[in-house]
Amino acid sequence: MRNYSTQKLPIKVLHNSQKTLTTYTTNEEVSKIESKTYIIKDEAGLHARPASIICSRASKYPGDIDIIYKEQRFTLKSIMILMSLGVPQGAEITIEANGEGELDIINDLDTILNEHNLV
Template structure:
């Protein structure tokens, strides 16, 4: 399962929104990944997400595999929307 988003935050996906996303998906048992520019990293790793260097206007994909994959993606989507990080693409 996956969803696409466009990053609208003026600072891109910097430390604060990365921390919020990592904290949101960490409780889930599913493997959750974030992809940008043909690179995918574990969304539960703040260093991995920060290493992607995701700027404003970037299109990203959040994907999950596992028993609670749908719930994990919905949680990430709600953080992206509620924290004005981005919007569904």
């Protein structure tokens, strides 16, 4: 889990449709967070097959990658956590990546969600 200290201040927030890029800064680092929000359309919700593919892809990402569901943040690298959420049809989720290559992993996960007709 990420814990931003009070020394980090958001310096730039860009909104483009449902994508948000927030940049945080301290004296030592610049950290970009890429996120995208989705509505689950599949009747079965976020089910096992795409969830396992999503977790497998997320696990290869070296940075933090989370799913935000019902205003709570969970790691996207654990199939057990993802399946325990029981995300139903019509639910809103946000996928958020922080670290090197954050845009690439968001785009990869976006492709998986669309290929499996989840969103």
